[in-house]
Amino acid sequence: MSDxxxxxxxxxxxxxxxxxxxxxxxQPRRRTDTDELGRxxxxxxxxxxxxLDPNDVDYERRDDETMIINMGxxxxxxxxxxxxxxxxxxEFVLRTKPVIGYLHxxxxxxxxxxxxxxxxTNVTRMDYVSPIANELGYSMAVEKLLEVEVPERxxxxxxxxxxxxxxxxxxxxxxxNGMDLGATTxxxxxxxxxxxxxxxxxxxxxxxxxxxxxxPGGVAADLPDGWEDDVVxxxxxxxxxxxxxxxxxxxxxxxxxxxxxxxxxxxxECLALGVTGPVLRSTGVPWxxxxxxxxxxxxxxxxDVIVGTYGxxxxxxxxxxxxxxxxxxxxxxxxxxxxxxxxxTQDPKVTPPPRARIDESMEALIHHFKLFTEGFHVPAGxxxxxxxxxxxxxxxxxxxxxxxxPYRLHVRAPSFVNLQAVPLMMRGGLISDAITVISSVDPIMxxxxx
Amino acid sequence: MTSLSLTAPPGVVTASVMASDLGCFPxxxxxxxxxxxxxxxxxxxxxxxxxxxYLEHLDRALPDGIVATRFEIVVNLLSLSKKQRVRIRVQxxxxxxxxxxxxxxxxxxxxxxREAFDLFGVLFRNHPDLTRILMPExxxxxxxxxxxxxxxxxxxxxxxxxxx
Numbered sequence: 001m002s003d004x005x006x007x008x009x010x011x012x013x014x015x016x017x018x019x020x021x022x023x024x025x026x027q028p029r030r031r032t033d034t035d036e037l038g039r040x041x042x043x044x045x046x047x048x049x050x051x052l053d054p055n056d057v058d059y060e061r062r063d064d065e066t067m068i069i070n071m072g073x074x075x076x077x078x079x080x081x082x083x084x085x086x087x088x089x090x091e092f093v094l095r096t097k098p099v100i101g102y103l104h105x106x107x108x109x110x111x112x113x114x115x116x117x118x119x120x121t122n123v124t125r126m127d128y129v130s131p132i133a134n135e136l137g138y139s140m141a142v143e144k145l146l147e148v149e150v151p152e153r154x155x156x157x158x159x160x161x162x163x164x165x166x167x168x169x170x171x172x173x174x175x176x177n178g179m180d181l182g183a184t185t186x187x188x189x190x191x192x193x194x195x196x197x198x199x200x201x202x203x204x205x206x207x208x209x210x211x212x213x214x215x216p217g218g219v220a221a222d223l224p225d226g227w228e229d230d231v232v233x234x235x236x237x238x239x240x241x242x243x244x245x246x247x248x249x250x251x252x253x254x255x256x257x258x259x260x261x262x263x264x265x266x267x268x269e270c271l272a273l274g275v276t277g278p279v280l281r282s283t284g285v286p287w288x289x290x291x292x293x294x295x296x297x298x299x300x301x302x303x304d305v306i307v308g309t310y311g312x313x314x315x316x317x318x319x320x321x322x323x324x325x326x327x328x329x330x331x332x333x334x335x336x337x338x339x340x341x342x343x344x345t346q347d348p349k350v351t352p353p354p355r356a357r358i359d360e361s362m363e364a365l366i367h368h369f370k371l372f373t374e375g376f377h378v379p380a381g382x383x384x385x386x387x388x389x390x391x392x393x394x395x396x397x398x399x400x401x402x403x404x405x406p407y408r409l410h411v412r413a414p415s416f417v418n419l420q421a422v423p424l425m426m427r428g429g430l431i432s433d434a435i436t437v438i439s440s441v442d443p444i445m446x447x448x449x450x
Numbered sequence: 451m452t453s454l455s456l457t458a459p460p461g462v463v464t465a466s467v468m469a470s471d472l473g474c475f476p477x478x479x480x481x482x483x484x485x486x487x488x489x490x491x492x493x494x495x496x497x498x499x500x501x502x503x504y505l506e507h508l509d510r511a512l513p514d515g516i517v518a519t520r521f522e523i524v525v526n527l528l529s530l531s532k533k534q535r536v537r538i539r540v541q542x543x544x545x546x547x548x549x550x551x552x553x554x555x556x557x558x559x560x561x562x563x564r565e566a567f568d569l570f571g572v573l574f575r576n577h578p579d580l581t582r583i584l585m586p587e588x589x590x591x592x593x594x595x596x597x598x599x600x601x602x603x604x605x606x607x608x609x610x611x612x613x614x
Contacts (some may be wrong), residue, residue: 039557039579114521384537410498412498450583
């Protein structure tokens with residue numbers, strides 16, 4: 001190992017120099033140390049030296065036999081601004097390194113200057129394809145610190161909206177995955193059906209994306225009149241159409257050729273890398289926080305946790321398609337069981353007085369003003385709260401110092417962690433499969449970079 | 451809960467933190483051994499690792515025997531078999547925070563530790579690739595530190611200052 005490879009904690013001065021010269025990217029092999037090389041070739045479990053097969057991992061290859069190319073950050077198939085650096089041997093991928101940060105806007109820092117009331121507008125922009133999940137994770141963390149009881153109806157509204165959002169998110173995935181494989185029909189279909197869900201969101205919350213609908217203490221507004229008909233129509237339509245997707249994709253030989261057996265990953269590798277969500281379930285691990293550590297009212301509804309067997313692209317596709325059907329099942333039960341009552345807590349500490357009271361009572365006006373200028377104070381403490389977003393475990397670690405703003409807001413973004421599985425899935429595959437690998441991990445860059 | 455308090459080796463301070471998670475407060479010497487013993491005990495996944503800068507709260511409430519420092523690393527482990535979480539909070543120092551990396555135990559902490567280095571300047575020993583991950587390579591400073599002011603960096607498209 002030459003001196004220029006040193007990027008270690010003991011030599012801070014070298015770190016400054018080293019990290020300022022393109023060090024985030026994939027380095028030539030002579031400048032990469034063994035641990036890092038192992039990571040880039042996807043030898044996750046071989047770190048401990050358990051199953052190291054020198055023929056399997058070609059540490060010894062010389063730089064002039066291979067080619068390093070850059071994919072992204074503005075590549076249409078990278079789902080945003082993901083940049084991948086690939087080391088190729090002809091058409092085969094040997095090493096991969098995702099380079100991220102192109103969409104970093106300091107949202108965790110912004111979270112520290114926004115009050116708890118405003119915080120929802122910030123977190124909803126992280127995973128912009130499933131905003132409800134972000135707001136839910138954040139609100140549940142705040143509520144845990146506040147020890148506020150959320151009314152029954154709010155819980156069921158949240159659950160229904162979260163599942164509608166899961167459908168919308170998986171539809172976007174189906175659409176873009178189809179597009180990546182050249183199935184433009186799927187692209188049109190996916191976005192067409194998603195429109196139904198977004199139209200309902202607009203009717204309920206006023207916005208199609210970045211909703212800020214789930215707030216600490218409940219939800220922003222009650223469901224509109226006649227919501228049952230809308231939701232039932234959405235469920236019926238989308239459930240029927242999932243079988244059209246089946247016809248279009250599942251048995252289609254070209255689609256199967258691109259998906260079956262491509263980019264397998266094992267359960268042990270997923271666990272070691274902290275990968276959650278459909279990618280973990282595709283390896284046969286039945287881990288879904290909705291079932292394993294129930295929150296909201298998921299223990300009161302019937303649904304199946306979909307698992308795969310081989311951990312390949314096709315399993316991940318099948319899981320997402322079937323999760324749409326399961327979400328439809330949950331939503332139907334929500335429509336049936338939706339309780340009556342308040343849609344937000346009546347605790348005056350977090351909920352503003354009703355609009356009519358503001359006209360007649362000075363105290364109500366002051367209260368309203370205080371709540372939206374200063375915000376409410378949250379008892380000091382720290383909490384980690386996790387939910388199952390469409391992409392995996394979405395955690396929110398919140399530290400409060402007793403003031404009206406979070407002292408530290410950290411979001412454990414599933415895409416950020418899942419992206420580490422990409423080098424492993426890519427290894428040995430064709431460069432044309434790289435597209436499907438990125439797609440099947442389903443990273444949302446807003447959430448990765450925050 | 452009871453089984454958890456048994457797994458923490460003697461000498462490590464434990465306390466129950468919120469939401470029925472167990473909290474452990476090891477010293478930086480005990481840290482990796484503690485995590486290893488949890489891993490052997492069935493905590494298969496390291497879900498989250500992040501840093502917190504307690505610059506304004508050096509006198510915060512911690513269990514007896516723990517000396518509060520400015521930076522803290524918070525690790526959330528998850529056991530799929532036991533359906534339990536455990537939170538480990540390590541004090542890593544004030545001026546030049548440094549701690550051992552968990553990479554050899556959980557390879558998935560690679561990106562999270564890089565993020566903690568990038569945004570807080572916490573260094574990790576034996577990390578394979580300690581470079582910036584979210585910020586540009588030539589960035590100066592660590593933006594999520596509390597003494598790194600918001601608005602310190604001029605915004606590119608802000609209106610230019612007037613002639614007077």
